[in-house]
Amino acid sequence: MSSVEMTGAEIVLSALRDQDVDVVFGYPGGAVLPIYDALFKRNDLRHILVRHEQGAVHAAEGYARSSGRVGVVLVTSGPGATNTVTGLTDALMDSVPVVCLTGQVPTHLIGNDAFQEADTTGITRSCTKHNYLVKSVHEVARVIHEAFYVAKSGRPGPVVVDLPKDVLMAKGTYAAKPTSIHRSYRPRTKPDADAIERAARLMAAAKRPIFYAGGGVINSGPRAARLLTRLVRMTGFPCTLTLMGLGAFPRSDPLCLGMLGMHGMYEANLAMHGCDVLINVGARFDDRVTGRLRDFSPGSKKIHIDIDPSSINKNVAVEVPIVADAGEALDALIKAWRRLKPEVDRKALERWWAEINKWRKRDCLRFDRGSKLIKPQLAIERLYHHTRGRDVYITTEVGQHQMWAAQFFRFEGPNHWMTSGGLGTMGYGLPAAIGVQIAHPEALVIDIAGESSVIMNIQEMSTVAQYRLPVKVFIVNNEYMGMVRQWQELLHGGRYSESYMASLPDFVKLAEAFHAVGLRATKPEELDGVIAEMLATDRPVIADIVVDPAENCFPMIPSGAAHNEMLLGPGDESESSGKEEGMVLV
Amino acid sequence: MAQDKNQEIETHTVSVLVDNEAGVLARVIGLFSGRGYNIESLTVAETDPKNRQSRITIVTGGTPMVIEQIKAQLERLVPVHKVNDLTMEGEYVARELALIKVAGKGTKRVESLRIADIFRARVVDSTNESFIFEMTGSTDKLDAFIRLMEPLGLIDVCRTGIVALPRGPKPF
Numbered sequence: 001m002s003s004v005e006m007t008g009a010e011i012v013l014s015a016l017r018d019q020d021v022d023v024v025f026g027y028p029g030g031a032v033l034p035i036y037d038a039l040f041k042r043n044d045l046r047h048i049l050v051r052h053e054q055g056a057v058h059a060a061e062g063y064a065r066s067s068g069r070v071g072v073v074l075v076t077s078g079p080g081a082t083n084t085v086t087g088l089t090d091a092l093m094d095s096v097p098v099v100c101l102t103g104q105v106p107t108h109l110i111g112n113d114a115f116q117e118a119d120t121t122g123i124t125r126s127c128t129k130h131n132y133l134v135k136s137v138h139e140v141a142r143v144i145h146e147a148f149y150v151a152k153s154g155r156p157g158p159v160v161v162d163l164p165k166d167v168l169m170a171k172g173t174y175a176a177k178p179t180s181i182h183r184s185y186r187p188r189t190k191p192d193a194d195a196i197e198r199a200a201r202l203m204a205a206a207k208r209p210i211f212y213a214g215g216g217v218i219n220s221g222p223r224a225a226r227l228l229t230r231l232v233r234m235t236g237f238p239c240t241l242t243l244m245g246l247g248a249f250p251r252s253d254p255l256c257l258g259m260l261g262m263h264g265m266y267e268a269n270l271a272m273h274g275c276d277v278l279i280n281v282g283a284r285f286d287d288r289v290t291g292r293l294r295d296f297s298p299g300s301k302k303i304h305i306d307i308d309p310s311s312i313n314k315n316v317a318v319e320v321p322i323v324a325d326a327g328e329a330l331d332a333l334i335k336a337w338r339r340l341k342p343e344v345d346r347k348a349l350e351r352w353w354a355e356i357n358k359w360r361k362r363d364c365l366r367f368d369r370g371s372k373l374i375k376p377q378l379a380i381e382r383l384y385h386h387t388r389g390r391d392v393y394i395t396t397e398v399g400q401h402q403m404w405a406a407q408f409f410r411f412e413g414p415n416h417w418m419t420s421g422g423l424g425t426m427g428y429g430l431p432a433a434i435g436v437q438i439a440h441p442e443a444l445v446i447d448i449a450g451e452s453s454v455i456m457n458i459q460e461m462s463t464v465a466q467y468r469l470p471v472k473v474f475i476v477n478n479e480y481m482g483m484v485r486q487w488q489e490l491l492h493g494g495r496y497s498e499s500y501m502a503s504l505p506d507f508v509k510l511a512e513a514f515h516a517v518g519l520r521a522t523k524p525e526e527l528d529g530v531i532a533e534m535l536a537t538d539r540p541v542i543a544d545i546v547v548d549p550a551e552n553c554f555p556m557i558p559s560g561a562a563h564n565e566m567l568l569g570p571g572d573e574s575e576s577s578g579k580e581e582g583m584v585l586v
Numbered sequence: 587m588a589q590d591k592n593q594e595i596e597t598h599t600v601s602v603l604v605d606n607e608a609g610v611l612a613r614v615i616g617l618f619s620g621r622g623y624n625i626e627s628l629t630v631a632e633t634d635p636k637n638r639q640s641r642i643t644i645v646t647g648g649t650p651m652v653i654e655q656i657k658a659q660l661e662r663l664v665p666v667h668k669v670n671d672l673t674m675e676g677e678y679v680a681r682e683l684a685l686i687k688v689a690g691k692g693t694k695r696v697e698s699l700r701i702a703d704i705f706r707a708r709v710v711d712s713t714n715e716s717f718i719f720e721m722t723g724s725t726d727k728l729d730a731f732i733r734l735m736e737p738l739g740l741i742d743v744c745r746t747g748i749v750a751l752p753r754g755p756k757p758f
Contacts, residue, residue: 121609122609122612125609125612125613125616126616126620129664130663130664131609133608133609150664154662155662183605183667184605184664184665184666184667185664187662308658308662309658309661309662310655310658310659310661310662312658313651313654313655314651314655314658317651
């Protein structure tokens, strides 16, 4: 096997197969024609033809996040490669394992300003976990295997492999997947035993503890989510989740406080503010979560489990750092807890829960249920209601609808929630839904979208049509860039500069133009019928849900404010002195 | 008080062992510029040709939290083998090389040569009206010499930035 001569392009595909890849999201072009030619000659790799390279990366992200596998992208040189930059940055910020193969002009033309040449490794250096320019056919197999190793080990991320055309056409021998360890990149996954012991003791002595879990639990795999659930239930401590962590702990569990952060639950944020021991599992103290740093969880001792040492003590100094894979650390913590058989202060814990339940009674997600217009919250609440009990995967775009989806859609398990958290990429949801549907052909996949976001990658409806993917696009249509409008209302005196989306398409006709089914609801009484019809349709659907354009997303911690300075709804004036300070933040 | 101490800017000398591959220096420099860290000096050359490894020595400044970040960020770069913070790891020897061109005539020329002798700088190029001095030493020593050359006809300075090794027999 290893002595067989083949072209660089064939080596690429053999390496992909050896890495258990069965789907590639891509778009052909001059520099990658040898790979597409080799692809044509074999039938063990499925290629999904997207309509824009950004869509390919988001689709690969959706595929990866929903399946736990590495998403693979194949694009050409120059514009093909530069179009992936947003997707790659998105994958970097949200730690999604993606391998992106880019074509490149032949090695002798590199640096020559050749047609469709771009300095791909230079451009993508800061938006990938690592990247490679392969200059010899003898390097192709080794580099691709290494790219997969780097993409999925440690904190996952995107890796670019830039492949010059002459390298793809040259003959070489294929080298199988190596079994040896990497010469320099060997991320730590096992926790330090002493740190685990200290963490368990700190937890045992806690009077007002809280778990704060994030995307690291999801990335670690379903086992980590099960272990988190076990540990939380063993301790009886409350658990809050980040946007990326939704599904790591069942939302229906009474110990679950829901999402925290800027648009998180009142009870979750106040519990974070008032806790005395904070156990961070696979989250990174992101600014959307912490609010004003100097007032973030001021009275707590902090335990931080993260696989990436650079996430620890970056924003928030912690007492017990644990560099490890979330699953490994949770496993060790459970064992330590069992060994310790701690006598937790039950009385204190009861008082803590009483306080939390008082905050819960504020019912921070309440909205006007008597409105003549469809409230966006109602739309998502009804969608959730209609899909309960089904194997449903949700992707979102970015903005108000994303936050409402995070608030009103209740996730019971990991890998069912795909959203652009770190980068906040409008246009993520539709291509991501394509990737999810490819990974789970039988499942119900819904892109909860905003009308402005979805237009950013609407061309992918054509991909949906080509592969007959029964993706549902549920547009919460308020005719505004809603979050921009909300900030303009709250921070810029209601001057709605350029946030109104004039001349929107007729989404029903748009759906039909893309061979999909178009539906529309404009009144609350039409909502249930439209949702039911959407779910009963086994073809792609765009449901245009025309909602109250003036609705704002609450609760909200204004930028630059602390957790205990939340706004619960319209008319709730911020007592924060940091309004000016907050304006300069994003 | 402890808070204030944590806000003080410290200067650290960090030594990074990397694979000598294309783009590795760009990765390190890009990390510093992308995250807004300072580089006071940076030297790089292949130090282990057999294993194709280079050593990068960086002098950088920041609060203790930033310095920790810099090291953690460097460590997670794929081609990085090892990061050593010499400032934190005991005593070390740090040296810098400079070439200093001074032009002048008469007493200024004599004076520059006299001072060079005191500083143990070597003359590596000479014309009737100029010298190039070569000098090795600590950054402070080089600074002092260059300052003294200023009124004597300093033309150009070229410095390597710091290279450093921990004292004693043990390796990095």
